[in-house]
Amino acid sequence: MQRSKLLAVAAVGFAILASVRPGIAADQPAFGPRLEGFDYAFPVQDFAFESQRQTLHMAYLDVAPKGPANGRTVVLLHGKNFCAGTWDETIRHLIQAGYRVVAPDQIGFCKSSKPPAYQFSFRQLAQNTRDLLVHLGIDRAVMLGHSTGGMLAIRYALMFPDATEQLVLVDPIGLEDWSAKGVPPIGIDQWYARDLKTTADTIRAYEQATYYAGTWQPRFEPWVQMLAGLYRGPGRDAVAWDSALLYDMIMTQPVVYEFAHLRVPTVLMIGDKDITAIGKDLAPPEVRAALGHYPALGQAAAEAIPGAKLVEFATLGHAPQIQDPAAFHAALQDALTGTLPARSVR
Numbered sequence: 001m002q003r004s005k006l007l008a009v010a011a012v013g014f015a016i017l018a019s020v021r022p023g024i025a026a027d028q029p030a031f032g033p034r035l036e037g038f039d040y041a042f043p044v045q046d047f048a049f050e051s052q053r054q055t056l057h058m059a060y061l062d063v064a065p066k067g068p069a070n071g072r073t074v075v076l077l078h079g080k081n082f083c084a085g086t087w088d089e090t091i092r093h094l095i096q097a098g099y100r101v102v103a104p105d106q107i108g109f110c111k112s113s114k115p116p117a118y119q120f121s122f123r124q125l126a127q128n129t130r131d132l133l134v135h136l137g138i139d140r141a142v143m144l145g146h147s148t149g150g151m152l153a154i155r156y157a158l159m160f161p162d163a164t165e166q167l168v169l170v171d172p173i174g175l176e177d178w179s180a181k182g183v184p185p186i187g188i189d190q191w192y193a194r195d196l197k198t199t200a201d202t203i204r205a206y207e208q209a210t211y212y213a214g215t216w217q218p219r220f221e222p223w224v225q226m227l228a229g230l231y232r233g234p235g236r237d238a239v240a241w242d243s244a245l246l247y248d249m250i251m252t253q254p255v256v257y258e259f260a261h262l263r264v265p266t267v268l269m270i271g272d273k274d275i276t277a278i279g280k281d282l283a284p285p286e287v288r289a290a291l292g293h294y295p296a297l298g299q300a301a302a303e304a305i306p307g308a309k310l311v312e313f314a315t316l317g318h319a320p321q322i323q324d325p326a327a328f329h330a331a332l333q334d335a336l337t338g339t340l341p342a343r344s345v346r
Contacts, residue, residue, distance in 0.1 A: 028200070029225055033235020034059070035111045038226050040085035044111055047132050051107070052118055058132060059111035060084065060104040063095050070098035072165070073138050074336070075129070077156075078103070079147025079173075080246065081203070082319075083110035086223055090321050093329040099336075102141070104132055106152070108242040116241060120249040122155035130160055139163060142336065146170040147276070147318065148246075154255045157264050167266040168335055170328075171274050171318045175297040177254040182287035183279040186251065191244035198240070200228035213273035213317035220322065250278060259304035266308040267335040269328070270298035271316035302343070311335070312345045 031037045040061065047058040061084050074094050076087045084103035091101050105112040106125050129152070133141060142165050145153025150172020157164040179185070204224045208216050230239045277292035295312065302310040311331045313320045321328045327346055334340045 028232060029229045030232035030234075031226075031229035032233055033114050033230070033238050035083070035105075035226070035230060037233075038085070038229060040083075040111075041088045042091065044084075047104075047135055049128070049131055049135075051124070051128065052115075054115060054118075056107055056113040056115060056128075058104055058107060058113070058128060060102060060132060061087075061091065062136060063091055063101045063103075065098045065100055066095045067098050069100070072098075072336075073100040073102060073141040075133065075138075075141045075143050076101060076103040077129070077143065077145035077149030077152050078105070078109065079149050079319075080250065081207075081227060082147065082149075082223075083226065085110070085226070086322065089325045090329065090332070093325070093332070097333065097336075102133065102136065102138065104129060108246050114235065114238045114242045116238065118242075118245065120242075120245050122152055122249065122253050122255070123159065125152050126156040126159050129156060130163065133163070140165050142166045142168065144168040144170065144332075145172060146321065147173055148250060150174065151250065151253075151255050154258070154262065157262055157266075158258060161263050164264045166336070167262065167264050168269065168332070169266065169301075170269045170321060171271050171276070171294065172268075172301075173250065173276055173278065174255045175294075175301050176277075176291065177256055178277055178279055178291060179251060179254075181291060183251070183277075183283045183291070186247070186279055186282065188244045188248050191247040192240055195240035195243045195247075196231075196236070198228070198231045200224055203227050207319075210274065210276055211317050211319040212323050213271070213315065215323070223322070247278065256301075259301060260306065262305050262308075266305050267311065267340060268298055268302050268305070268308055269311045269313070269320065269331060269335070270294050271313045271318055271320045271323070272298075273316060274318040276318050309335070309340050310343045311340065312343075314345055 042061045044059050084105045087103050094101050143153040150169040151174040157167045272295045274294040275292040280288045280291045302308045316323050
């Protein structure tokens with residue numbers, strides 16, 4: 001479905017919306033707790049599995065190559081405020097280049113289950129992802145993780161090195177331990193209270209500052225409405241609660257101390273204008289000023305990961321694959337074909 005049509009989709013119907021969330025205008029889309037009503041550009045499939053004494057449903061995209069198949073699979077792991085659907089342009093690029101692409105929505109996110117009681121961990125999400133790939137008959141794949149998906153991709157590669165052909169990390173969070181650097185402890189109830197205040201305006205302001213280096217284009221707006229629609233819909237509380245659990249996972253399970261243990265070919269792709277540091281708004285000013293310096297963090301990570309290569313996008317922020325798809329995909333193609341120098345700035 002074209003992006004212009006995505007904004008026109010009304011989830012759960014505005015009659016339901018009016019009864020559940022009075023005062024919301026009819027031109028603001030609202031979606032169900034599993035993002036019902038928001039269509040991705042590719043068919044969504046469902047993987048049902050047992051985990052922690054409950055049946056869960058992981059939504060995923062499995063897209064075949066358009067041209068001659070090269071026999072390789074790329075698994076796209078989304079970030080905290082992203083979904084499988086936000087990989088739209090990257091999927092199109094990869095399938096044209098002959099790759100099979102699998103893009104799951106992790107449990108707790110987007111079109112997948114929102115369990116009210118689940119021990120979220122990167123180890124668990126990595127195991128869920130591995131189970132999906134085994135289900136699909138995929139023994140080995142390139143793991144491409146963005147943002148929180150970068151933390152997950154690292155955990156996956158540490159757990160399943162023989163199943164990881166290559167690791168590509170796009171502005172991964174977890175390059176520094178925010179708690180150790182002075183971000184104060186934040187309880188799950190506090191994360192939940194903060195998340196309940198989420199609106200399209202707060203999402204847009206954060207994304208403009210962090211994801212797009214202060215710039216804005218109309219084509220970014222569908223992804224704002226995708227997230228905001230979850231908080232306008234009848235599943236708002238469930239979405240906010242799982243989001244709180246996931247923030248706690250991110251803050252309490254840093255991967256930065258394990259970089260030296262990675263044993264798979266790794267490429268870091270960093271937007272130098274990225275300033276992401278979760279919870280830094282709660283930190284003292286002197287701590288806040290020291291967090292989220294991605295040029296330095298990317299260089300330190302590249303030095304810590306054995307044999308890692310580093311690509312920097314000098315003018316881009318936290319989401320280079322969306323902000324400048326052409327530049328990102330050119331670099332990604334070089335990364336996948338092994339033609340990158342040890343370090344390059346684009």
